[in-house]
Amino acid sequence: MIDLEIVLANLPLYLRGLWTTVWLTFLSLALGLVLAVPLGLARTSRNPLINGPVWAYTYFFRGTPLLVQLFMIYYGAGQFEAIRASPLWPLLSQAWFCALLAFTLNTAAYTAEIVRGAVLATPAGEIEAARALGMSRALVLRRIVLPSAFRRALPAYGNEIVFMLHGSAVASVVTIVDLTGAARIVNSRYYSPYEAFLTAAAFYMVLTFAIVGLVKLLERRWHAHLRPRLG
Amino acid sequence: MLDLGGYGPSILEGAVLTVEAALVGLAVAIVLGLLGAIAKLSASPALRLLAGAYTTIVRGVPDLVLMLLVFFGGQMLVNDLAARLELGHLDVDPFTAGVSTLGFIYGAYMAETFRGAILAVPRGQLEAARAFGMSPVLVLRRVLIPQMLRHALPGLGNNWLVLLKATALLSVIGLDDMVRKAALAAGATRRPFTFYLAVALVFLALTTVSTLLLAAAERRARRGEALPA
Numbered sequence: 001m002i003d004l005e006i007v008l009a010n011l012p013l014y015l016r017g018l019w020t021t022v023w024l025t026f027l028s029l030a031l032g033l034v035l036a037v038p039l040g041l042a043r044t045s046r047n048p049l050i051n052g053p054v055w056a057y058t059y060f061f062r063g064t065p066l067l068v069q070l071f072m073i074y075y076g077a078g079q080f081e082a083i084r085a086s087p088l089w090p091l092l093s094q095a096w097f098c099a100l101l102a103f104t105l106n107t108a109a110y111t112a113e114i115v116r117g118a119v120l121a122t123p124a125g126e127i128e129a130a131r132a133l134g135m136s137r138a139l140v141l142r143r144i145v146l147p148s149a150f151r152r153a154l155p156a157y158g159n160e161i162v163f164m165l166h167g168s169a170v171a172s173v174v175t176i177v178d179l180t181g182a183a184r185i186v187n188s189r190y191y192s193p194y195e196a197f198l199t200a201a202a203f204y205m206v207l208t209f210a211i212v213g214l215v216k217l218l219e220r221r222w223h224a225h226l227r228p229r230l231g
Numbered sequence: 232m233l234d235l236g237g238y239g240p241s242i243l244e245g246a247v248l249t250v251e252a253a254l255v256g257l258a259v260a261i262v263l264g265l266l267g268a269i270a271k272l273s274a275s276p277a278l279r280l281l282a283g284a285y286t287t288i289v290r291g292v293p294d295l296v297l298m299l300l301v302f303f304g305g306q307m308l309v310n311d312l313a314a315r316l317e318l319g320h321l322d323v324d325p326f327t328a329g330v331s332t333l334g335f336i337y338g339a340y341m342a343e344t345f346r347g348a349i350l351a352v353p354r355g356q357l358e359a360a361r362a363f364g365m366s367p368v369l370v371l372r373r374v375l376i377p378q379m380l381r382h383a384l385p386g387l388g389n390n391w392l393v394l395l396k397a398t399a400l401l402s403v404i405g406l407d408d409m410v411r412k413a414a415l416a417a418g419a420t421r422r423p424f425t426f427y428l429a430v431a432l433v434f435l436a437l438t439t440v441s442t443l444l445l446a447a448a449e450r451r452a453r454r455g456e457a458l459p460a
Contacts, residue, residue, distance in 0.1 A: 063438040064431040065399035068410060072431065075417060076424030166293035173295075173403055180296055193303030197296055205291035 006195045010186050017182030018203055024178060025168045028100055029161060032107035037146075039108060040115025054112065061109030067170045069106055074098040074174045099171040107164050114156045118149035151222045158215035162208055169204075179203050233429050238416035242426070245409030246433050252330050252408065253395045259334020260394065261387075264341020265376075271346050282342065289339035294332075295400050301332040302404040329401035337394045344386030349375065351382040381452040388445035392438055399434070409433060 007014075042054045061069065077083050077092045091097040122145050130140045172181035183200035187193050220227075235242065270282035289297070306323045313321045352375055360370040380387075402410035413430045417423035 060431070060435065063435045065396040065410075065434060067399045067402075068427055068431045068434065071410070071414075072424060072427040076427055079422055079424040169293035169295040170400070180293065180299070183296065184299065187299070187303055193300060193307055197300035197304065201292040201296050201300065204293055204296065205288065208291040 002198070003192060003195055006186065006190050006192055007199050010182070010199075013177075013182045013185065014179065014199060014203065017177055017179040017200075020171075020176060020181075021165070021168055021178040021203075022207070024096070024099060024103065024171060024176070025165050028103035028107055028168070029164055031100075031104040032111055032164075035104070035108035036111035036115055039112035040119060041141075043112060043116040044119050058109040058112050061106050062113065066102065066106050066167045067173065070099060070102040070170055070174060073102050095171075095174045095176050099168075099174060099176055103164065103168060103171075106167070107160060110160050110163070111157065114153050114160065115149065117156070118153035119145055121152055122148060154215065154219050154222060158212065158219075161211050161215070165207055165211065166204070233425055233432075235416070235425070235429060236420050236422070238412070238420070238426065241412045241416060242409050242429055242433070245407060245412035246437075248326075248406070249398050249401075249408045249410075249433075250437065252326065252333065252401055252406065253391075253398045255330045256333030256337065256394055256398070257391060259331060260337035260341050260390070263334060263338025264345050267338060267342025268345035268349055271342060272349060286339040286342050289336055290343075294336050294397050295403065297336055298329065298332045298400055298404055301335070302328040305331075325401060325404050325406040329398075329404060329406050333394060333397060333401075336397075337390055340390045340393075341387065344383050344390060345379065347386070348379040348381075348383035352378045384445070384449050384452055388441070388449075391445070392441060395437060395441065396434065399430075 039054050039057070042050050043058070045051045073092070074095060077098070083089060083092060092101075126144055126148070127140055130144045135143065168178060169180040171178045172184055175181075177185065179200045183196045186199075187196035190196070267282045267285060270278040271286070273279060302323065302325070305328055309321050309323050313319060356374055356378070357370055360374045361367075365373065398408060399410045402408050402414070405411070409430050413426040414423075417426045420426075
């Protein structure tokens with residue numbers, strides 16, 4: 001039933017799509033993480049002027065579909081004369097940049113909330129002890145709070161990586177030839193939906209399992225001190 | 232606030248379809264999730280393997296890819312079947328394809344949620360119910376499901392929020408939901424940002440209402456538990 005000829009003939013197309021999916025996903029995740037750490041810390045602030053705007057940002061991006069966010073940027077940016085006249089326009093008129101921007105803002109919002117949760121879970125005694133040793137607030141953050149928060153955030157962040165990988169499939173809707181885009185091209189060229197989409201699905205599954213496996217490995221290393229000691 | 236230039240009612244119409252698709256999808260997902268969870272916990276290795284494959288595969292693939300697969304592949308399957316049974320041409324409409332895919336995908340997530348919730352119900356209660364002479368179906372209906380739902384509620388709520396947002400993808404396979412209505416309005420008025428922002432705000436309102444209702448449901452479900460000292 002499955003025509004392997006079609007899959008093999010289009011393997012180069014799929015591999016190019018795979019590369020697009022990989023760089024788009026991981027560049028968004030990296031940029032999003034860089035944004036998320038300060039944003040997550042801002043969310044732990046008791047000052048409403050710092051906490052409030054970041055809360056509104058994460059609330060909006062977590063409460064609306066990624067596809068709609070992408071459309072707002074990709075189709076929406078051109079609505080404003082000021083944006084079209086700005087030096088950013090050459091970038092904002094390109095699909096890959098809009099996707100990168102939408103994905104980064106989306107994952108930063110989810111990750112900021114993960115960071116917030118992990119930071120708030122820091123045992124108060126650890127912070128008090130560090131302060132009592134004379135560490136400055138910045139030093140406490142760098143040496144005590146953030147390292148243990150990253151460790152606690154790892155399982156949730158692993159899920160976020162998989163969500164972002166799967167979410168990146170919407171890039172194909174705005175003309176980007178990622179894995180899903182490649183599958184859509186193959187489907188329309190041969191009218192063979194099974195070959196086209198099952199091949200893409202297989203690639204996504206391998207990527208997903210690789211990510212899950214790596215996160216597990218990392219968890220085992222980072223959480224080594226929490227495991228029961230045998231013998 | 233937002234000038235929708237007369238397209239407001241059309242967006243609202245799409246919003247109703249979005250909510251309908253999400254609710255029907257949720258119903259399908261809950262049924263599949265229950266079946267999946269029961270299969271995962273069953274004594275039969277074949278059922279366990281089947282349910283394990285279902286949840287693993289579905290959770291490893293993006294929902295958009297599965298939707299496209301079911302929409303295009305399902306149409307082909309229906310065509311083949313119709314030809315073989317000489318039924319003439321049958322169309323798979325985007326609503327049926329979309330809702331069944333949503334249900335199929337989130338059924339896998341629900342199965343994981345329900346599996347954990349079922350395990351949280353003390354075994355002794357099920358044994359006691361059986362000892363009272365209840366049939367397995369009656370045990371399920373009277374003892375297991377009502378108690379399991381309480382444990383499942385937080386996970387179920389999360390799955391619902393993700394499912395609700397995933398309905399936006401149905402516009403890609405041609406469902407006339409509010410995302411597609413917004414695309415039409417955006418094309419006609421050349422104000423895409425306005426319309427996609429309006430759609431985003433409707434989604435935000437829907438997720439907000441859902442979150443509030445879920446919190447109330449969780450409070451109600453916990454009313455039998457002891458208050459924290």
